[in-house]
Amino acid sequence: MPELPEVQTIVQDLRAKILHQKINKVEVRLKKIVKGSVAQLQNNFFTEIERRGKLIILHLPNEKYLLIHLRMTGQIILQQKNKQIAGGHSDGKLGDLPNKYTHVIITFANGAQLFFNDQRQFGWWQIVGQQELGNVLEKFGPEPLDNKFTFKIFQQILAGKKGNIKAFLLNQKNIAGLGNIYVDEILWRAKVRPTRKMDSLNLREVKAIFQAIKPVLRLAIKHRGTTFNDYVDADGKRGAFLNFLKVYGRAGAECLRCKKGIVKKIKHAGRGTHFCPKCQNKV
DNA sequence: CGGAGTGTTAGTCG
DNA sequence: CCGACTAACACTCC
Numbered sequence: 001m002p003e004l005p006e007v008q009t010i011v012q013d014l015r016a017k018i019l020h021q022k023i024n025k026v027e028v029r030l031k032k033i034v035k036g037s038v039a040q041l042q043n044n045f046f047t048e049i050e051r052r053g054k055l056i057i058l059h060l061p062n063e064k065y066l067l068i069h070l071r072m073t074g075q076i077i078l079q080q081k082n083k084q085i086a087g088g089h090s091d092g093k094l095g096d097l098p099n100k101y102t103h104v105i106i107t108f109a110n111g112a113q114l115f116f117n118d119q120r121q122f123g124w125w126q127i128v129g130q131q132e133l134g135n136v137l138e139k140f141g142p143e144p145l146d147n148k149f150t151f152k153i154f155q156q157i158l159a160g161k162k163g164n165i166k167a168f169l170l171n172q173k174n175i176a177g178l179g180n181i182y183v184d185e186i187l188w189r190a191k192v193r194p195t196r197k198m199d200s201l202n203l204r205e206v207k208a209i210f211q212a213i214k215p216v217l218r219l220a221i222k223h224r225g226t227t228f229n230d231y232v233d234a235d236g237k238r239g240a241f242l243n244f245l246k247v248y249g250r251a252g253a254e255c256l257r258c259k260k261g262i263v264k265k266i267k268h269a270g271r272g273t274h275f276c277p278k279c280q281n282k283v
Numbered sequence: 284c285g286g287a288g289t290g291t292t293a294g295t296c297g
Numbered sequence: 298c299c300g301a302c303t304a305a306c307a308c309t310c311c
Contacts, residue, residue: 071306072290074290180290270301
């Protein structure tokens with residue numbers, strides 16, 4: 001369930017641990033995960049690691065890039081000297097690696113191993129060149145945490161759109177990196193109901209949505225993501241990560257803001273959608 | 284057993 | 298072209 005904050009956390013951890021480390025071996029245990037081949041990782045190394053939306057981009061020398069998308073259930077777990085770092089979706093039990101969901105393993109010369117696990121096998125790896133990277137990246141909307149993502153830009157992207165606000169925020173072409181959980185959180189914070197049509201939003205509401213995006217994401221990154229927990233050293237803090245979610249997963253519970261509404265869960269924009277019927281305005 | 288689930292894309296229909 | 302919706306991907310959990 002990695003969204004922007006989770007992927008950001010993984011990228012930061014990987015950057016600190018595997019940059020410039022020589023790769024001894026790549027083992028692809030499930031072929032369909034890899035588009036094309038990743039053979040050229042062998043004896044190679046990563047020069048930089050970054051994130052675009054929910055996509056992880058690992059730079060190789062010679063303008064080649066390893067792209068990794070975790071989709072729904074992908075995990076990246078780095079093991080070295082009996083410690084687990086980096087992360088991905090996890091239910092809290094990692095156990096021994098590799099396991100039956102381990103589809104790719106990178107072994108570094110220093111003995112560290114990077115495991116790519118994916119229960120549902122929707123995630124993927126691909127090595128691309130400069131031009132193909134450009135093609136992939138240009139499909140993404142602006143990075144919400146970028147300083148260039150201003151209210152003015154937000155208004156421009158939003159202009160003329162007629163769908164509902166939740167679908168808009170989920171669409172990676174509009175803004176990169178938001179997923180189901182954070183969209184619900186953002187709209188709760190903005191007091192806007194996820195079912196609202198874009199053209200029904202007044203200026204105050206548009207502003208409130210914009211102003212909710214960065215704080216929600218920043219807070220989540222500070223907590224190292226909310227949807228998985230034990231991706232730091234093995235004794236990670238289990239459960240604490242969920243405590244800061246305001247609406248997601250709280251169906252049937254009292255709204256934490258108005259204390260009057262009962263959080264409702266509906267299916268909307270094809271996704272489970274949570275909101276407070278009392279304080280998230282329907283029009 | 285049925286249904287839902289975090290992401291994304293492709294396809295259909297209006 | 299846009300938007301709304303569904304299916305598909307594979308598996309676990311409730």
